[in-house]
Amino acid sequence: MSRLPFITFEGSEGSGKSTQVKKLATRFQQMGVPCLVTREPGGTPIGETIRELLQFAPHNAGMTPETELLLFEASRSQLVRETIKPALERGVCVIADRFFDSTTVYQGVARKLDRQIVERLNTFAIGDCVPDITFVLDIDAATACSRMQEPRRTDRMEQQPVEFYQRVREAYRKLAARAPNRIVLIDGLRDADRIEKEILGIVSSRFPRLASEAKSKIENRKSKI
Template identity: 50%
Template sequence: MTNADLLNSPRGFFLSFEGSEGCGKSTQIHLLRERLEAAGKRVEVLREPGGTAVGEEIRHLLQHAKAGEGMTPEAELLLFAASRAQIVREKIRPLLAGGTFVILDRFLDSTTVYQGMARGLPLESVRAINAFATGGTLPELTLVLDMDPACAYQRIHATGRELDRMESQPLAFFEKVRAGYRQLAQAEPERLRLLDAARTPETIHSEIWDLIQSRHHAV
């Protein structure tokens, strides 16, 4: 596709999913992608951190590399921001300009909640770094899957697989995460919608589909 084609194409839709580990984001993203593609939409699912070659290297350092075990909250914040700056410019903006429905598994709200509210970094600094990284590119709708931290904690520990750095945090950390997301949803009700993640996947998906139809009339 040429630059002229990009400029003349109808703009896409940018949607992000948020929530604590174990809340069911992956399931809902999968269901939504299938339904959108069945409706004839071009869909791209990306993840944060990651989504680009640079971002995937950062993801490994943040989540799995032994070198990341002693990482400070400040370094963690800046690495997430670096991955975000890359994916916005390399992937999200061109995809939206080309009319693609972009679904992101986590975006800037994760950093506000995890590094700001749960890690305790100054929120003004977190927001300023997020703003620099995104350059004004924000989701049109953010769906927060809200679940009791103890239930989510049990889910991730019941998988039997090796947990990454973020999943290995204590329950008290995830309680702060949930409170943080609820605070954000209350502060930005037009963009962030809180969904009860304790319900069946089908019920949650139905609510998500209704929300998207109300925001994106081409679906």
């Protein structure tokens, strides 16, 4: 692979994926690796407007699964073309908090929409922009629900019954089994620092160019001193 990687993080609400996104991005910054962090839904002005509608708008309680699906895909299409692909073409590593696997799991399985339609819409939205590696933070449904009880601003997706998150977990595990070369299942019940260490080890071994990029940045800085 001639460019820096496109890395995505997945998992149910409360899995700790967003924490690991921040940790990996911080580590890359310390290494001098150019890195862009983004999220779904969101990541662009249009996407952030869609995010607010999907998650927090007072009138979204009656949103149908079909409408939800199309809004996620609209946000994703804009994100890919406005942010992700241009960053990768500039030689920047991209880390995304959720991507198309979330739609496969949440809308295709948990919401029980037609999976072929979901897959076609995913393909239409992302084109050839497929992640190089995806980390799925795996936790049981009871733990997910417990973590979501912590005081904070909750969104519509965090107000589902425990059975919903059971379907989410099972779907992610099946995805990982079907795409073992891309998707890595990570035990999300462990200490966040231990999880970070495992993820960094996998990334370093899978993408040796990251190490050479960091070394080059360090040498350039030294030469300017």
